[in-house]
Amino acid sequence: MTMPETYRTAIAGVGAVAEMHARSIADLDAATLVAGSCRTESTGREFASEHDCSWYADTEGMLDDADPDxxxxxxPSGAHLEPTLAAAERGIDVLCEKPLEITTERIDRMIDAAESADIALGGVFQQRFTDVFQTVHDAADEGRFGTLSVANAYVPWWREDEYYADAWQGTEDLDGGGALMNQSIHGIDAMQWLASAAMDLDRDENPVEEVVAYTALRGHDDEYVEVEDTAVAALRYRNGAVGQVLGATSMYPGSLRRVQLGGRDGTAEVREDELVTWEFRDERDADAEIRETFSEQGGASGGAADPMDIDYADHRRNLAAFLGSLDSDDPYALDATEARKAVAIIEAIYESADAGEPVRLS
Structure with missing residues (x-):
């Protein structure tokens, strides 16, 4: 039997989320961390020392010298295109943090470059890899919800002004939006992923057909935030189902993210990693055990008020799935086309809020 390859891995941008990936790499036999890039020398050297790798001030120089796989x-979110293009030019596979980029136009440029270079380009939505969301997705795949009626995502979070001060978060150019594009995108991705499974759509179809939305800046001064900290949207899905999105960083003190999926034959609601509703017309022997298994929420807030109050275990699962796909002929379930869908929904929400009218997704 052929043993899986150990992939030489580099990280572009060694800020807070890079720590999640560095710890994940350290846990996996299939990867080894060789380098990280960061323009701030003190930050880069500290990261390199902690994780026993090299530091580079320039990502392209790192790719040339460290030669990662x-x-x-x-x-920052609006700076994902350029390192992807640089990696594609060198034949290096790419796993990119959420959002894949801040516009679908920039994402499409990434996809075209990856296809031309024949490299893998995958996204990070680690919430998909939790046991509770995998369980709900399996039920959707099996058709247990029946005709889908509703799919909702609620992210009622809070961020202090200090989170935005002197940072790229909350800026138009690098964040591409606010509470939706940065914080709520995980809930929106989970919502559309589950809805797609319940509707049995082709992988290239976005399940959302039309949105009507409002956005506002309510909890922060515009000296801190250039974009929205509060948003609501009504959704219509391609099968006629409807839904709602709430995304906020303006709701002190912040509460847990919720995703709901409901239809003629069943309803499930996930509150962070707790399954608060799991009811189906065709009750099965395993359902009682599923309710008991996911009946208590874990210790972390999932980022409701503290963006780093998350466990890196799901990042590890996300990375392991990407590396596993490189070793096999199986497609990576969160490829660029799939990771693009949440951005397309958010882009339509922004367009609707700006125009004051419904917007259809292409």
């Missing part, structure tokens, strides 16, 4: 992109 895989690049993980953890730069």
């Amino acid at each position: 895989v690049l993980i992109i953890c730069t």
